[in-house]
Amino acid sequence: MVILTIARLTLREAVRRRLVLAVFILTILLAILSGWAFHKLIGLPCGDNGRIHACSVADQKLLGATLLILLGFMFSFVLAVGAAFLGAPALWADMESGILLAMLPRPIRRGDVLLGKWLGLAVLVAGYTAIACGMEMLISSFTLNYVPPHPVIAIAFISAEALVLLSLAIACSTRVSSMASGIVIILLFGVAWMGGMAGEVGAIRHSQTIENVGTVSSLLLPTDGLWRGAIYNLEPVTLVLVQREFSNYAAGNPFFVENAPSGPYLLWAGGWTIAALLIGIWSFSKKEL
């Protein structure tokens, strides 16, 4: 009950402070811009060894998938920053301002306040991901004639990536100032992405040590692993098959993934998120105000 009350409060605050309106307007503008850009790009001819010719269906599909994955990457970055900006001050700012001093002496659990904040922001983040990414996929299907193989699963992976960061940011906000939390979260997100890239390079160059760096970084912060799940579900199945057949076709491309994240890895990512929230609840319950 208290969790839902705090979640509603968090959502209402986002609406009243015009966060939702601002994001909605910018997303519509982005959709219009990307629709126009897709339309222009798909009309361009293809070229091989200096010969210009009309693009084949496969070329167009590859272009469509690449553009959609690039947009997905942009959204993944925006959501990472958004999750850090929303989560980092979630409790710290209310503690610092004194708002929580009046609320916490009520007959409520501190853990419920934290979970309520998380739920409200999670609905905001996941809702935005679904609407914004869904809109881009519709535009892609109309202008590029490309529909990813598993659009809903791809959106779920992008949302999950943001929710991992949101959980970490809220846990940090019980102890660390908003500014420091925000910077740390963005930094970790970048390091995890670079770790994933390093792991890919390690695999191509047959360096087990560097490959292990990627594995460890994807376990320490599962954002890059989840982003790879999104890519896998956005790219054409044929591309994956071609890569498996000719192993160097797309190797080293940061926007290509050959395999979906494994079931145990997804369980690890889920457990990681729950652990971050539990640590946050423990930390908040011990926090002296």
Place this chain on the structure above:
Amino acid sequence: MTPLPAIRTSDLTKRYRSAMALGGLTMAVAAGEIFGFLGPNGAGKTTAVKILVGLTPPTSGEAWLLGERLGDREVRRRIGYLPELFRYQEWMSAREVLILHCTLMGMATAGRSSAIGEALEIVGLTDRGRDRVGTFSKGMQQRLGLAVALLGTPELVFLDEPTSALDPVGRHDVRQIIQNLKARGTTVFLNSHLLTEVEYVCDRVAVIDRGAVIALGTIDELRGTSHELRLHITGAAEDIGRVVTPFGPYESKGEWYRLRHVETRQVPELVAGLVSAGVHVHAVEPVRETLEDRFLQLLGGDADGHSHDRPADTP
């Protein structure tokens, strides 16, 4: 049977690393009492309140609120709290803030509207209930904080510096509100360093310094018995001197005389002597220590090391 005290603490301590914020607070506040908690800045007043309302755990010691052990969540339904650092969601209206607190305290939906209306009326914000908190002055926000604390007729109310942002009219209103709370049997724990405020409304007072209670009692007990007298008298100076001298040393300034070391029981005899000597007696006032004088004495004198005599024209 003696009713349970509203607040009871036993050797309650709070230590932050090497600093002792509260050193063994042991006291009891009776149900229905207006209890003042006085002390200089940094004495441990707010720490004590934060421990009692559950914002900070004690390092050691025990406490009971309304008969329940400290930490009991259910008892918090019967407690109101106005923090020293009061701040409410500025994007909400005052009424919405109160609805939120009704929900958090688990109040039945049916009773909310009347409870909110009553709380707004008590603090004089009835006309501003639908306005955004962000448009409120600091004083109005403190009034809103008071409304939040009084929501749902709590049995015990903690007020931490409740008039710090209020003008004289607001302070008077708060004193009136506290007296009304007493009339309906609510226990009030008033944390303040405004001595006049405490002197006006409190039944008993604890003075705290460096985390320890250094005095506890009623206002009269703290101020002590008066042994000085101020007299406004007119007549022949030699007649006055003749009557007054046997009662002890005195000094005069115009028509005002100040006698030291006079027992209260000697006053009728003194007045009778003056009247029979043909002296006109206009006023006889015992000179009592103010709470501020006593407070400064307890804390080891004022900052300037001066005594606190009245101005020269009113000895």
